[in-house]
Amino acid sequence: MTLLHPLIENAYRVLNGEELTEAEAMALVEQIHGTDIPDLISLANKVRNKFAGEIIACSIINAKSGHCNQNCRFCAQAQAHNTEIETYDLLDREEILSSAQEIYDAGVRIYGIVTSGYGYKNTENAEFKRILEAMDELHERFPGLKICASLGILSDETAKALMDHHLYRYNMNLQTNPERYSELISRQHTIEEKIDTIRYLQKYGATICCGGIFGLGETWRDRIRMAVAVRELGVDGSPLNILLPIPGTPLENEKLMTPADAAKAFAIFRLVNPKIMLKFAAGRETTMKDFQGLLMLAGMNSMITGGYLTTRGRSVEEDRNLIDNLNLFAD
Ligand code: SF4
Numbered sequence: 054m055t056l057l058h059p060l061i062e063n064a065y066r067v068l069n070g071e072e073l074t075e076a077e078a079m080a081l082v083e084q085i086h087g088t089d090i091p092d093l094i095s096l097a098n099k100v101r102n103k104f105a106g107e108i109i110a111c112s113i114i115n116a117k118s119g120h121c122n123q124n125c126r127f128c129a130q131a132q133a134h135n136t137e138i139e140t141y142d143l144l145d146r147e148e149i150l151s152s153a154q155e156i157y158d159a160g161v162r163i164y165g166i167v168t169s170g171y172g173y174k175n176t177e178n179a180e181f182k183r184i185l186e187a188m189d190e191l192h193e194r195f196p197g198l199k200i201c202a203s204l205g206i207l208s209d210e211t212a213k214a215l216m217d218h219h220l221y222r223y224n225m226n227l228q229t230n231p232e233r234y235s236e237l238i239s240r241q242h243t244i245e246e247k248i249d250t251i252r253y254l255q256k257y258g259a260t261i262c263c264g265g266i267f268g269l270g271e272t273w274r275d276r277i278r279m280a281v282a283v284r285e286l287g288v289d290g291s292p293l294n295i296l297l298p299i300p301g302t303p304l305e306n307e308k309l310m311t312p313a314d315a316a317k318a319f320a321i322f323r324l325v326n327p328k329i330m331l332k333f334a335a336g337r338e339t340t341m342k343d344f345q346g347l348l349m350l351a352g353m354n355s356m357i358t359g360g361y362l363t364t365r366g367r368s369v370e371e372d373r374n375l376i377d378n379l380n381l382f383a384d
Contacts, residue, residue: 090320
């Protein structure tokens with residue numbers, strides 16, 4: 054007699070390279086509860102070890118904070134929301150470089166420049182040109198550093214320019230089920246513009262990091278739809294965030310996701326996307342507290358280390374200890 058729930062037993066097919074269908078993923082959501090959840094996590098852990106067995110740490114700099122004229126419902130940086138974050142214009146090149154030096158000295162080799170705002174569609178934009186200059190200098194000064202960017206919506210032209218200036222990977226999050234983007238996230242820009250941005254970049258050879266946020270009022274079906282949409286876009290990695298409801302945003306009263314639900318969502322996301330980099334991004338310390346190790350065990354193989362955009366994170370050293378102590382790849 055097997056002790057595994059039959060749906061989990063069926064999902065072991067993923068280890069043989071078979072794909073989990075959307076219906077199968079939804080069945081796991083509906084029927085796996087309580088004491089079966091650790092079995093799901095264990096499978097996600099095995100799938101990660103088999104197909105994505107390298108731990109990847111990256112750091113980001115919030116190079117331009119707040120004053121955003123978009124109104125994403127979760128975001129502390131929208132000027133329409135009454136939050137108390139520190140706001141500033143695009144940082145000087147030297148500030149971007151000195152923060153890169155810090156993470157480089159700590160051994161991190163992936164560095165992302167993140168800016169608030171709609172995005173850049175014109176290569177003549179003065180801010181965009183400054184970012185390109187900073188990327189050139191990062192490339193020159195730090196051998197082996199992979200340069201990422203998260204600058205919002207792009208045109209074909211700006212996508213190409215980033216690639217011409219040493220872009221390794223671009224972050225463009227779906228945030229949630231694409232079909233409900235306007236309802237759950239924002240009506241000021243469209244999910245199609247975001248998907249177009251991904252397509253432009255892929256055309257020029259960029260790798261793509263594309264994920265979203267759990268806990269912003271979406272249903273389980275939305276979570277599965279997002280996981281499947283990420284798979285269909287053929288992206289290379291996916292940052293998964295857990296909402297920290299920020300006072301002053303429309304989601305300030307949203308209930309925190311429980312660690313059990315978060316672990317289940319992460320594990321199923323891994324089963325739907327066995328091979329890509331899955332990054333546990335924001336929400337590790339603030340919402341998951343003692344359980345962040347559990348979520349790494351639910352199939353993650355990457356983390357943002359050294360702080361996030363508008364919330365503090367942990368030091369590179371602390372994260373390194375966390376990963377060492379988890380002993381993720383032990384037999
Ligand atoms: S997520 Fe980006 S585009 Fe949306 S409000 Fe925040 S900074 Fe602006």
